[in-house]
Amino acid sequence: MDVTLIVLSAGNSTRLDYPVKKQWLRIDNKPLWLYVADRLNSFYTFKQTIITSNKNDIRLYEKLCDYTIVAGDRERQLSLKNALKHVSTEYVMVTDVARACVPKNIIENLLSNPADCTVPYLKPVDTVVYQNKTINRDEVKLIQTPQLSRTEILKKALDTDKLFTDERAAIEAMGGKIKYIEGSEESKKITYFKDLNLPCLTPPSKNTLTGNGYDTHAFEENKNMILGGVEIDVPYGLKAHSDGDVVIHSLIDALLGAAGFGDIGEFFPDTDERYKGISSVELLKEVINTLTYKGYEIINADISIIAQKPKLKEYKTKIQRNLSKILNAQVNIKATTNEKMGFIGRGEGIAVISTATLQYKDWHEDYNR
Ligand SMILES: Nc1ccn([C@@H]2O[C@H](COP(=O)(O)OP(=O)(O)OP(=O)(O)O)[C@@H](O)[C@H]2O)c(=O)n1
Numbered sequence: 001m002d003v004t005l006i007v008l009s010a011g012n013s014t015r016l017d018y019p020v021k022k023q024w025l026r027i028d029n030k031p032l033w034l035y036v037a038d039r040l041n042s043f044y045t046f047k048q049t050i051i052t053s054n055k056n057d058i059r060l061y062e063k064l065c066d067y068t069i070v071a072g073d074r075e076r077q078l079s080l081k082n083a084l085k086h087v088s089t090e091y092v093m094v095t096d097v098a099r100a101c102v103p104k105n106i107i108e109n110l111l112s113n114p115a116d117c118t119v120p121y122l123k124p125v126d127t128v129v130y131q132n133k134t135i136n137r138d139e140v141k142l143i144q145t146p147q148l149s150r151t152e153i154l155k156k157a158l159d160t161d162k163l164f165t166d167e168r169a170a171i172e173a174m175g176g177k178i179k180y181i182e183g184s185e186e187s188k189k190i191t192y193f194k195d196l197n198l199p200c201l202t203p204p205s206k207n208t209l210t211g212n213g214y215d216t217h218a219f220e221e222n223k224n225m226i227l228g229g230v231e232i233d234v235p236y237g238l239k240a241h242s243d244g245d246v247v248i249h250s251l252i253d254a255l256l257g258a259a260g261f262g263d264i265g266e267f268f269p270d271t272d273e274r275y276k277g278i279s280s281v282e283l284l285k286e287v288i289n290t291l292t293y294k295g296y297e298i299i300n301a302d303i304s305i306i307a308q309k310p311k312l313k314e315y316k317t318k319i320q321r322n323l324s325k326i327l328n329a330q331v332n333i334k335a336t337t338n339e340k341m342g343f344i345g346r347g348e349g350i351a352v353i354s355t356a357t358l359q360y361k362d363w364h365e366d367y368n369r
């Protein structure tokens, strides 16, 4: 059976109420979205796997896998419709990334029971009250994902402005045939932080991640010089699209390198008018927020400034303290001349080399506090 897998991971993870978005929680070395996609692909050979991501994360997902990454939208159903545009197989299996521990037998049972839509559910074990009246709980189904649908039926069912909370409801609304199979407690959806007690969720790796950054800028007259967010009292600055803070640019590349997220140019293109003259401290803070949302913590950074001029001895401590405060981590600053050799030695500009280390935020430790 040709089946496409869609993993929905473009949500905002609001109810998790945690610094890291749930799709970026690390399971060993993998973000949850990759863990779920790989786990389901280990159960069945899907013709194609499509993952919806927040539109700003597509490039980051693509650096970590070769699945098809599609921009999500403001609603789960709209994210799904974006993904369905890329589906041509007869069947499509749609799952929430938040249902991280779906067992293999659920996948097998779905595939063994095709219909317009096949859906796992749990029977409530509590008494059910609906609009303050007790109802027959044997007639209640608690719906889970993955849900297996005939692709063309699902596309037709979603060709509406009405929003449904799952594919089954949309297909049911157009009279499609729904088949139900027994679900699993292990398929619980990670909605709140307390839901992170699922057995398949192994703690984040304790590995430290190291990155390096190198940047150079030429001097430019009649411009302020900013290094590490500190104004340097000289009558010239550094030529750049931004404020030219070559120390922070090098540090950003080291941080992004440690995370495997590419480089500063990918995040802040120097052709983008939004960044003209911008304070590089603001760029650094944006990178720190991105790393935090995506499950990283900064351990330390070590920065070497190579400059024949200006003399930085009186500024090193200011720069070190400023960056350490912004990173909330240990920062070391070194400064050296280039012994009058090369472009640096001729006083044409400054080079900076940085090293940064990261670790994964240990959600498992936080859970067990
Ligand atoms: N616009 C959206 C909203 C949700 N989802 C995905 O749909 C699944 C179920 O949604 P939910 O559990 O509500 O996740 P979030 O929307 O992230 O959570 P919250 O509602 O707390 O923000 C999640 O895997 C989520 O990533 C999506 O792809 N696109």
Ligand SMILES: C[C@](O)(CO)[C@H](O)COP(=O)(O)O
Pocket (backbone or CB within 6 Å): 076, 096, 143, 144, 145, 165, 166, 167, 189
């Ligand atoms: C699709 C779903 O998981 C089925 O139970 C559920 O409707 C998702 O709800 P959410 O509020 O989008 O998490």
